[in-house]
Amino acid sequence: xxxxxxxxxxxxxxLQALRGHRRExxxxxxxAADLTVHADFAAVLCAARGAGASAGLLTQREFLRxxxxxxxxxxxxxxxxxxxxxxxxxxxxxxxxxxxxxxxKALAIWTGDPPPAFNAG
Numbered sequence: 001x002x003x004x005x006x007x008x009x010x011x012x013x014x015l016q017a018l019r020g021h022r023r024e025x026x027x028x029x030x031x032a033a034d035l036t037v038h039a040d041f042a043a044v045l046c047a048a049r050g051a052g053a054s055a056g057l058l059t060q061r062e063f064l065r066x067x068x069x070x071x072x073x074x075x076x077x078x079x080x081x082x083x084x085x086x087x088x089x090x091x092x093x094x095x096x097x098x099x100x101x102x103x104x105k106a107l108a109i110w111t112g113d114p115p116p117a118f119n120a121g
Contacts, residue, residue, distance in 0.1 A: 001107040004100075005039035007057060014038035041107055055109045061101030066117040072118060072121040105114040 005014070018027040019033035026035055041057055048055040058066070073091040077084040095101040108118045 001039070001041075001044065001109075002060065002063075003039040004103045005105060007105065008080035009040055009042040011050055039105070041105055044107060044109075046072055047050060053109050053111055054114065055113065056108050056114065057105055058117065059102050060104035060106055061097060063097040066120050090101065099102050 008036045014037045015026050016036050016038075017024050017028065018036065019029055019034035024033055026033070045057060069091065073087050077087050080087070094098050106117070108115050110118070113119065
């Protein structure tokens with residue numbers, strides 16, 4: 001499960017509206033904006049563990065770095081030097097703490113051995 005949200009359950013409003021890649025009041029443009037909520041990762045972890053499964057949560061940054069996203073981006077840049085700047089910007093967007101790197105989380109639920117990225121650290 002990869003989505004954005006908080007690692008811990010917190011009270012508060014998580015309902016959001018996005019229109020044209022910008023946030024707006026959820027009631028401002030009914031039917032014209034996409035409505036979304038922050039995932040409650042803590043509740044999913046609790047339910048999984050309560051059912052006897054193992055579960056783990058990583059930031060998207062840590063998840064992608066453990067899977068080798070930086071090495072992959074470097075290899076793509078070497079293979080396509082004309083796209084190196086674009087690849088650098090895309091990587092930054094995915095893993096930078098002030099962009100998607102910390103807001104997005106990756107959650108895994110498993111029995112037996114943990115899946116890649118969740119078996120490290």
